[in-house]
Amino acid sequence: MKKNVxxxxxxxxxSLAIQAQIVCHIEGQLMSNEHGNEILxxxxxxxxxxxxxxxxxxxxxxxxxxxxxIVCDHIARYGVYLSEEYxxxxxxxxxxxxxxxxxxxxxxxxxxxESDGEETIKMQTYYDLRKHYWDSISAIYQLFxxxxxxxxxxxxxxxxxxxxxxxxxxxxxxxxxxxxxxSLINALRQLWARPDRFTPQGQVLHDKQMALRxxxxxxxxxxxxxxxxxxxxxxxxxxxxxxxxxxxxxMIDYDRKPYEQLVSLYHDKLVNFYPGHPIHDQIAIAAKAFxxxxxxxxxxxxxxxxxxxxxxxxxSLIKGHVALIDLWASWCGPCRRHSVAMIPVYEKYKDLGFxxxxxxxxxxxxxx
Numbered sequence: 001m002k003k004n005v006x007x008x009x010x011x012x013x014x015s016l017a018i019q020a021q022i023v024c025h026i027e028g029q030l031m032s033n034e035h036g037n038e039i040l041x042x043x044x045x046x047x048x049x050x051x052x053x054x055x056x057x058x059x060x061x062x063x064x065x066x067x068x069x070i071v072c073d074h075i076a077r078y079g080v081y082l083s084e085e086y087x088x089x090x091x092x093x094x095x096x097x098x099x100x101x102x103x104x105x106x107x108x109x110x111x112x113x114e115s116d117g118e119e120t121i122k123m124q125t126y127y128d129l130r131k132h133y134w135d136s137i138s139a140i141y142q143l144f145x146x147x148x149x150x151x152x153x154x155x156x157x158x159x160x161x162x163x164x165x166x167x168x169x170x171x172x173x174x175x176x177x178x179x180x181x182x183s184l185i186n187a188l189r190q191l192w193a194r195p196d197r198f199t200p201q202g203q204v205l206h207d208k209q210m211a212l213r214x215x216x217x218x219x220x221x222x223x224x225x226x227x228x229x230x231x232x233x234x235x236x237x238x239x240x241x242x243x244x245x246x247x248x249x250x251m252i253d254y255d256r257k258p259y260e261q262l263v264s265l266y267h268d269k270l271v272n273f274y275p276g277h278p279i280h281d282q283i284a285i286a287a288k289a290f291x292x293x294x295x296x297x298x299x300x301x302x303x304x305x306x307x308x309x310x311x312x313x314x315x316s317l318i319k320g321h322v323a324l325i326d327l328w329a330s331w332c333g334p335c336r337r338h339s340v341a342m343i344p345v346y347e348k349y350k351d352l353g354f355x356x357x358x359x360x361x362x363x364x365x366x367x368x
Contacts, residue, residue, distance in 0.1 A: 022072050024096040024117070028080065028103045030064035035107040038083035039066055043076050044093075044234065045282075048086060049331050052363045057083065070096050074277060075119060077234050082107060095119040095230060122229040129223065133216035140209040144202070151202030156191065163188050217258040224265060233279045236266040240286035244293075263287075299325070304359055314357060321355040329361045330368060 030037060037060040040048060048056060060066040070078070080103050081091040092113040094101050099117030106112075115121065144151055167184050191197070198206055224232045239259035266283065274280075292300055303311040314325065324342065328335035339358065346356050360368040 022070075022075060022096055022098055024070045024099055024101060026068045026070070026080070026101045026103065028060070028066045028105060030060040030066065030082075030105045032107050033060070033064065035082050035084045037064075039105065040081040040083045040086055041068055041070070041078060042081075043078050043096075047361070049329070050361045050363055072096055075230060075274075076278075077231070080105070080111065080113070093123070095123065119230045122227065123231040126223060126227070126229065126231060130216065130220055133212065133219060137209060137212050137216065140205060140212070143205060151199055151205055152197055153199055153202075156194065156197040159191055160188075163191065213255065217255070217261075221258065221261050221265070224262070225269070228270065228273050230274055230277070230279075232262075232270055233266070233274065233277070233283065236262055236270070237279065237283055237286055239263050240283070240290050244290050309365075317357045318355065321353050323354070324356045326356055326358045327361070328358060331362075 026041060028039065030039070039058050039060060040056055041058065042048065042053075042056045046056070058066050058068050075095055075097045077093060078096050079091045079093050082089060082105060085091075085107070089108065090106075090110050092103050092105075092111040094103075094113055094115050095117055097117040097119055099115050099120065101113065101115045101117070101120070103114075104112040113120075113124075115124075148157060163184055170184065224235070239262040242259050243256060243263070271280070289300065292298070299314070301313050301315045303313055304317075306312050306317075317323075326339055326342065328339050330336070342356060346354065362368050
């Protein structure tokens with residue numbers, strides 16, 4: 001009798017486990033094979049340059065059709081890409097949920113995606129509603145590009161041309177790097193920060209653009225207050241990334257307020273939304289990094305794999321030195337050029353207590 005009870009309980013638990021799984025079916029049509037017939041379908045945050053997972057790829061047949069079923073234990077944000085356009089083209093976002101997703105892929109163009117999943121519908125509704133705001137803002141950007149002589153002062157345009165010429169002249173053919181790129185970038189930032197860069201007509205257009213951006217951000221914030229959705233949590237993660245980028249890069253015409261509002265909204269109202277979802281752990285890590293990795297503060301110690309494949313703390317590799325932690329990859333051209341440029345700096349100061357800890361993101365260790 002007891003044995004039968006145990007078997008029944010095990011069967012019940014197995015049934016619950018099956019029910020808890022998310023099963024999402026994707027049906028697609030590749031409208032042209034001019035950029036190949038390979039489709040990449042992967043979770044948000046996946047980097048196929050370092051994750052060697054053949055299951056992320058599917059090939060369209062001779063009629064351009066493809067399909068894939070994804071099974072996971074929680075609703076997750078995914079994207080559909082043309083493999084050849086990954087990182088440099090369009091993609092279609094959706095949530096893996098108990099739903100059917102239908103997508104039409106257009107090489108070099110925006111893709112069309114439909115889903116009967118609740119969170120995907122919420123996400124698409126939000127982006128459809130905000131689209132007309134950002135279309136208006138983009139139209140003003142286009143005016144600035146097409147009519148520079150009318151909207152920017154001659155002094156601004158001449159100085160920008162001088163910086164562009166200096167940038168081209170400073171190219172080092174041996175390493176493919178600009179020998180004084182930092183100073184040129186700083187000069188460009190200072191130029192774009194000048195309040196007198198606009199003509200009177202340009203200032204009017206700029207003020208209109210900034211006002212439109214404020215209206216757009218106000219709409220976005222209020223919409224997320226009134227319509228909680230899983231996409232909001234992913235946008236919080238993006239907000240931390242944008243705040244960090246602004247701090248490190250000194251971006252021009254950058255308004256921190258929308259991202260700070262979103263972070264506050266999360267801690268005030270969304271922290272218990274979708275409890276147990278992994279996105280909350282990612283947000284916690286991003287928040288800790290944002291508040292800790294700053295000039296003058298201690299670097300966060302974490303484990304990395306050494307050349308023998310063993311996990312070791314970064315602090316054990318620094319051992320009291322003044323250290324540059326160089327995050328790079330063999331597939332990243334700018335990373336390689338920066339690493340090469342650091343060799344003479346290392347050679348000059350290595351006997352004075354300076355060291356470099358290089359951490360590579362690779363599919364295969366031998367690539368490093």
